[in-house]
Amino acid sequence: SELIDVCAGHGVGHVVLAGGLPPPGAIERIKGSGAKLICFAPALALAKKLIRSGVDALVIEGMEAGGHIGPVSTSVLAQEILPPLAAQVPIFVAGGIGHGGLIAGYLEMGAAGVQLGTRFVCATECIAHPNFKKAFIRASARDAVTSVQIDPRLPVIPVRALRNREMESFAAKQREVAQALDEAKVEMAEAQLQIEHYWAGALRRAVIEGDVETGSVMAGQSVGMVKEEAPVADILKQLTDEAAHALARRSVHA
Structure with missing residues (x-):
């Protein structure tokens, strides 16, 4: 509004x-x-x-x-x-x-x-960090993967991004939170909040700060056609x- x-x-x-x-x-x-x-x-x-x-x-x-x-x-x-x-x-x-x-x-x-x-x-006019652009130029279509939902109790809206360390860590985080739920160590609302907030600031980390390992490098499957700036x-x-x-x-x- x-x-x-x-x-x-x-x-x-x-x-x-x-x-x-x-x-x-x-x-x-x-x-x-x-x-x-x-x-x-x-x-x-x-x-x-x-x-x-x-x-x-x-x-x-x-x-x-x-x-x-x-x-x-x-x-x-x-x-x-x-x-x-x-x-x-x-x-x-x-x-x-x-x-x-x-x-x-x-x-x-x-x-x-x-x-x-x-x-x-990778347009010259794009203000994205050089590391972000380099990740695109190096990538193939198969590197642009979707985030995976591990447990139906913890909804995840699919996001397509370049595979990196943080995407792998996200799967581990979901398993960790799901186990905490099973063991009654955390309430459902708090568990879902942990998953929802996991990627907070991740896009900025990648695009602006150039951290392409712990940031979210969102990219479509046409990334393999990006060859140069x-x-x-x-x-x-x-x-x-x-x-x-x-x-x-x-x-x-x-």
């Missing part, structure tokens, strides 16, 4: 909401401020509901993305959501996109555009050239 007030007070033109259905009244307040509202929609049913609620655009993000993820792949979400809904509102596709040829494919399916994060981490303009040119080449090949074979 406070963030919506801040956006309205500063005349923010576009607001993005994620994490399921917006809280009651949020859509009306954002739209009432004059801002365009973009919402993440990880399922067809939610996408339909958000459109009925009046959102201006959607982002569909698959499990290949970095950071907090859902259980469904980008390609499946695109097949489920783009054909029936792309004519109603602009829909942007995200998760695991690192090549312009794939961008062209989603545009042909009806997407209004795409959202990329991992591909731009380059200006944003060069990255965009490569992607658009790849997309144009893919579309040109289709027209030749049509």
